Amino acid sequence: MKAAVVTAVGGPWEIQSVPDPKIEAGQVLVKMHASGICYSDVYETLGQMPGAFPRIIGHEPVGEIVAVGAGVTTRKVGDRVGTAWTQATCGRCEWCLRGRTNFCTTDPKITGISVQGGHAEFMPMYADTTTLIPDGLSYEQAAPLFCAGYTVWSGLRLAAPAPHERVAVLGIGGLGHLAVQYAKAAGFETIAISHSPDKDKFIRELGADEIVRDGKSLLAAGGADIVLSTTNSVPAMSDSVNGLRPDGRLVIMGAGGEPLALSTITLLSKRIRVIGSSQNGREYLYEALDYAAKGKVKVIAETYKLDEAPKAYARVAEGTVRFRAVLAI
Numbered sequence: 001m002k003a004a005v006v007t008a009v010g011g012p013w014e015i016q017s018v019p020d021p022k023i024e025a026g027q028v029l030v031k032m033h034a035s036g037i038c039y040s041d042v043y044e045t046l047g048q049m050p051g052a053f054p055r056i057i058g059h060e061p062v063g064e065i066v067a068v069g070a071g072v073t074t075r076k077v078g079d080r081v082g083t084a085w086t087q088a089t090c091g092r093c094e095w096c097l098r099g100r101t102n103f104c105t106t107d108p109k110i111t112g113i114s115v116q117g118g119h120a121e122f123m124p125m126y127a128d129t130t131t132l133i134p135d136g137l138s139y140e141q142a143a144p145l146f147c148a149g150y151t152v153w154s155g156l157r158l159a160a161p162a163p164h165e166r167v168a169v170l171g172i173g174g175l176g177h178l179a180v181q182y183a184k185a186a187g188f189e190t191i192a193i194s195h196s197p198d199k200d201k202f203i204r205e206l207g208a209d210e211i212v213r214d215g216k217s218l219l220a221a222g223g224a225d226i227v228l229s230t231t232n233s234v235p236a237m238s239d240s241v242n243g244l245r246p247d248g249r250l251v252i253m254g255a256g257g258e259p260l261a262l263s264t265i266t267l268l269s270k271r272i273r274v275i276g277s278s279q280n281g282r283e284y285l286y287e288a289l290d291y292a293a294k295g296k297v298k299v300i301a302e303t304y305k306l307d308e309a310p311k312a313y314a315r316v317a318e319g320t321v322r323f324r325a326v327l328a329i
Contacts, residue, residue: 168192195236251277
């Protein structure tokens, strides 16, 4: 099969012919139709996340099942499926037994890290952790939801918003443009924190009720009960806390390399909570896909052929891609 292979730490993405993958008991073989390129792919390519080289990465993979392994009863040939970061775990550690498999460190099978990722023509997936793609939702729309959409929606759900609370989204990019739409789809008053006035018209079209530039102006506009931080800018994360209302929650979903500096007086006096969040439960992936299938959330993405994967990766790494990049395979 053809695949985009990362040859070495920091090395180029190369389109290569590699052996077709074999499936084991409990797995399905998926003919890939789309695979999203996430900024985490950059971290993986640069060796800032675990994994051996050469390797096939890509953790937003979707396609059609063309073969099922022994013991598979919940999936069949022809099913449209995708899988997220965590595919299989040890099943024996404390976190697996608690049902929090995303915290397993004993033997997790992580898409694109410890098992093959989606930037290829075929991919094995563990059947029990695949998710069916709703009818009417295209592969190109579904792929980014298996990481980007899943991440922002489960972050909002983890913050446990109550009726009448206000949600602010910090950073209107690959994650943020989805976060605004999910917050509105769920019925919350939604404020965008954006430093780019040239995006204002677009942000309004996404559904934002208000646009502010920083934490101070957010507070002046009435504040927010939840800030969904999708930016990689740590100073912007720190600043956004100034716009939180009492009992407010800062949900961090973007990764930055600096320490997060926060005023302890602000945290204490307002009883602020800081929440780290990634992908917090498969029920949230189901909900994220369902909103998109109902037309309430739309991914904005640039689409490339598999042969164009090196070009697509370069645009993601440079930060010039428009929101998301998807390989149509």
